[in-house]
Amino acid sequence: MERVVPDSAKSGASEPEQYCWTEREAELLTVTLRLLQSHGYDRLTVDAVATEAKASKATMYRRWPSKADLVLAAFIEGTRESAVAPNTGSLREDLIAIGTSVAAHSREHASTMRAVLNEMSHSADLRAAMQDKFVRHRHTMMEEVLATAAARGEIGTDAINPEIWDVLPGYLVFRSLMSDRPPTDETVRMLVDEVVLPALQRTRT
Amino acid sequence: MERVVPDSAKSGASEPEQYCWTEREAELLTVTLRLLQSHGYDRLTVDAVATEAKASKATMYRRWPSKADLVLAAFIEGTRESAVAPNTGSLREDLIAIGTSVAAHSREHASTMRAVLNEMSHSADLRAAMQDKFVRHRHTMMEEVLATAAARGEIGTDAINPEIWDVLPGYLVFRSLMSDRPPTDETVRMLVDEVVLPALQRTRT
Numbered sequence: 001m002e003r004v005v006p007d008s009a010k011s012g013a014s015e016p017e018q019y020c021w022t023e024r025e026a027e028l029l030t031v032t033l034r035l036l037q038s039h040g041y042d043r044l045t046v047d048a049v050a051t052e053a054k055a056s057k058a059t060m061y062r063r064w065p066s067k068a069d070l071v072l073a074a075f076i077e078g079t080r081e082s083a084v085a086p087n088t089g090s091l092r093e094d095l096i097a098i099g100t101s102v103a104a105h106s107r108e109h110a111s112t113m114r115a116v117l118n119e120m121s122h123s124a125d126l127r128a129a130m131q132d133k134f135v136r137h138r139h140t141m142m143e144e145v146l147a148t149a150a151a152r153g154e155i156g157t158d159a160i161n162p163e164i165w166d167v168l169p170g171y172l173v174f175r176s177l178m179s180d181r182p183p184t185d186e187t188v189r190m191l192v193d194e195v196v197l198p199a200l201q202r203t204r205t
Numbered sequence: 206m207e208r209v210v211p212d213s214a215k216s217g218a219s220e221p222e223q224y225c226w227t228e229r230e231a232e233l234l235t236v237t238l239r240l241l242q243s244h245g246y247d248r249l250t251v252d253a254v255a256t257e258a259k260a261s262k263a264t265m266y267r268r269w270p271s272k273a274d275l276v277l278a279a280f281i282e283g284t285r286e287s288a289v290a291p292n293t294g295s296l297r298e299d300l301i302a303i304g305t306s307v308a309a310h311s312r313e314h315a316s317t318m319r320a321v322l323n324e325m326s327h328s329a330d331l332r333a334a335m336q337d338k339f340v341r342h343r344h345t346m347m348e349e350v351l352a353t354a355a356a357r358g359e360i361g362t363d364a365i366n367p368e369i370w371d372v373l374p375g376y377l378v379f380r381s382l383m384s385d386r387p388p389t390d391e392t393v394r395m396l397v398d399e400v401v402l403p404a405l406q407r408t409r410t
Contacts, residue, residue, distance in 0.1 A: 040326065111326040117383060118323040121245065121316040131385050163395050166384070167376050173383060174375035178322060180336050190368050195404040202403050 021073075025063060028053050032074035037108075041115030046070060068119040068126050075112055076133055079105045085141040091149035095168060095196055098145065099188035102169045106176035106183075113177055139165060146200070159200045168196050226278075230268060233258050237279035242313075246320030251275055273324040273331050280317055281338055284310045290346040296354035300373060300401055303350065304393035307374045311381035311388075318382055344370060351405070364405045373401050 021029070031053040035044055046067055050057045064070035086097035106113065120127045142165050150157045171191060175183040226234070236258040240249055251272055255262045269275035291302035311318065325332045347370050355362045376396060380388040 042327075114319075114323045114326050118319045121319050122247075127385060135384065161395060161399060163392055164376075164400065166379075167372070167396070167400055170379040170384070171369075171372050171375045174371075174379040178378060178382075179340065179371070179375070180332060187368055190366060191372070194366060194407070195369065195372055195400060198403050198407050199400040202399070 021063075021077075024055075026077060028055055028060065028063075029074040029077040032070055033078050036071065036074060036112050040111055041071060044071070068116065068123060069129070071112060072116055072126060072129055072133075075109060075116060078109060079134075085144040087148065091145070091152075091154045091200070092192060092197060094145045094149070095192045096188060098142070099168055099172060099192055100185065103172045103176065103183040103185075103188055106173045110176045110182070113173075117177075138169060142166070142168075149200075155200045159202065167199075168192070226268075229260075231282060233260055233265065233268075234279040234282040237275055238283050241276065241279060241317045245316055246276060249276070273321065273328060274334070276317060276324075277321055277331060277334055277338075280314060280321060283314060284339075290349040292353065296350070296357075296359045296405070297397060297402060299350045299354070300397045301393060303347070304373055304377060304397055305390065308377045308381065308388040308390075308393055311378045315381050315387070318378075322382075343374060347371070347373075354405075360405045364407065372404075373397070
């Protein structure tokens with residue numbers, strides 16, 4: 001239970017009070033994630049999580065007003081360990097580390113992510129939560145990795161394009177969720193070596 | 206109604222008998238798409254489409270056994286006009302044309318695509334249909350554009366990487382479906398000029 005204080009709270013990437021949960025809440029999210037993976041989103045109920053985790057339904061609903069809120073929180077909890085920016089000393093290795101982690105998590109949670117996405121069509125709150133608690137943090141992480149690489153002189157600062165900063169994670173998520181070819185280590189390697197790195201190094205001066 | 210014989214049938218990219226529909230069927234799919242955009246996937250019923258289009262329910266269910274089948278067919282019908290490979294004489298312009306079309310369609314049909322994706326989690330048939338009737342055709346189109354560019358000497362044939370051929374459409378679909386930043390013309394331009402083209406031209410000999 002050492003992952004209770006998320007790194008985004010430390011780095012200030014989102015409001016700590018929204019992002020932190022107690023050990024007990026983290027436990028409930030772990031149970032949610034386990035049930036999600038065995039039953040899928042549609043067959044998951046908040047009540048089943050409460051029963052499985054021996055928690056009161058009131059506790060569950062107070063913290064997560066809807067199934068979609070609960071599932072989004074569980075999804076974020078599930079990706080928590082990959083929420084620290086890698087710092088290997090080499091841009092290529094950092095990008096491979098980010099890509100490998102995104103590919104693994106999006107493969108593992110593909111059906112949950114599809115279900116959450118579908119819910120997002122109907123809920124502005126859920127869209128805002130995904131944005132605040134997940135996307136913004138990932139953006140900060142990528143900025144950190146690129147700024148470090150620029151400081152080392154591996155890329156020019158003008159290579160960092162805020163419009164398309166998420167080509168690496170975005171394409172890998174696409175492959176996990178929408179294609180019938182989930183990304184492999186080889187996908188990550190080719191994407192980094194043949195697409196992302198050449199684009200970043202193109203403007204090096 | 207000139208789009209009844211799809212180009213994939215002409216090019217042999219998928220089985221014509223599965224991909225072709227009659228004028229009346231194309232009409233039913235157009236109605237489906239219109240209702241999808243006004244009502245969304247969850248509130249759409251096959252019966253409502255039958256009523257709106259003055260068709261018998263039996264006709265509908267004989268052709269499309271489930272709502273998911275109907276919606277997938279309508280989605281494919283909706284992207285039909287962009288199913289012809291561009292041939293502008295320049296790789297950059299061809300890629301911009303593909304990107305612009307993918308961005309427009311995925312923005313327009315984002316919530317339908319999210320719903321279909323979620324259904325795909327539960328249905329191997331739907332996954333196979335999406336693969337056969339959509340992805341494979343798009344792959345053929347991209348191969349055509351790249352082969353033409355290689356023949357013109359714009360890129361080396363070794364630049365064509367079958368593992369990551371879909372970075373351009375994949376990232377744009379990701380942006381439409383999963384981010385809160387739907388892709389713009391500027392997104393397409395930057396993606397082509399700063400990522401996809403440099404990657405393809407990198408190995409030019």
